[in-house]
Amino acid sequence: MKKIALFPGSFDPLTNGHLDTITRGAALFDEVIVGVFVNTSKKSFFSAEEKVQLIETAVAHLTNVRVLVQEHELTADVARSLGAKFLLRGIRSVKDYEYEKDIAQMNRHLNAELETVFLLASPEYNHISSSILKEVIQFGGDVESYLPPVINQAILEKRDAK
Numbered sequence: 001m002k003k004i005a006l007f008p009g010s011f012d013p014l015t016n017g018h019l020d021t022i023t024r025g026a027a028l029f030d031e032v033i034v035g036v037f038v039n040t041s042k043k044s045f046f047s048a049e050e051k052v053q054l055i056e057t058a059v060a061h062l063t064n065v066r067v068l069v070q071e072h073e074l075t076a077d078v079a080r081s082l083g084a085k086f087l088l089r090g091i092r093s094v095k096d097y098e099y100e101k102d103i104a105q106m107n108r109h110l111n112a113e114l115e116t117v118f119l120l121a122s123p124e125y126n127h128i129s130s131s132i133l134k135e136v137i138q139f140g141g142d143v144e145s146y147l148p149p150v151i152n153q154a155i156l157e158k159r160d161a162k
């Protein structure tokens with residue numbers, strides 16, 4: 001049976017850290033599905049549709065990766081309906097670990113067949129987050145090396161249009 005992993009997240013925006021996790025996940029699983037949350041609490045820089053389009057471009061070279069919007073549904077249910085038996089998550093720090101551990105336990109409670117697989121962030125990316133990059137960009141800082149080119153371009157366009 002095909003081993004499918006769901007990689008859920010806000011991806012506001014997708015960084016090279018996320019892309020690194022996706023690339024390594026794509027080598028482990030038959031298929032990786034990037035699930036873009038529709039975020040209700042946090043104000044998003046990009047809409048879910050914009051994120052899907054940008055991520056699709058950033059992962060176009062990975063033939064076993066696809067991208068979809070996760071509507072207001074539990075991740076555990078989304079995984080079940082996609083036939084995904086694995087959740088892919090990245091861990092940068094002890095802080096991430098504490099948070100991810102609780103979510104993984106809850107997801108296992110909600111869907112006993114679901115196994116969360118954690119990949120340690122690569123050292124060159126383990127200090128970056130979408131929120132830090134957005135903050136630096138707002139004030140004109142250069143974080144190009146931490147973003148897929150298509151995403152860096154889209155952020156600059158959106159920032160300059162404001």
Ligand code: ADP
Nearest residue numbers: 008009010011017018021089090091121125128
């Ligand atoms: P969420 O809102 O669920 O935290 P994110 O988009 O922030 O969504 O992150 C999605 C996943 O990617 C999480 O597992 C997170 O720990 C991981 N991640 C975030 N930044 C990095 C990075 N720089 N390197 C590797 N993994 C990362």
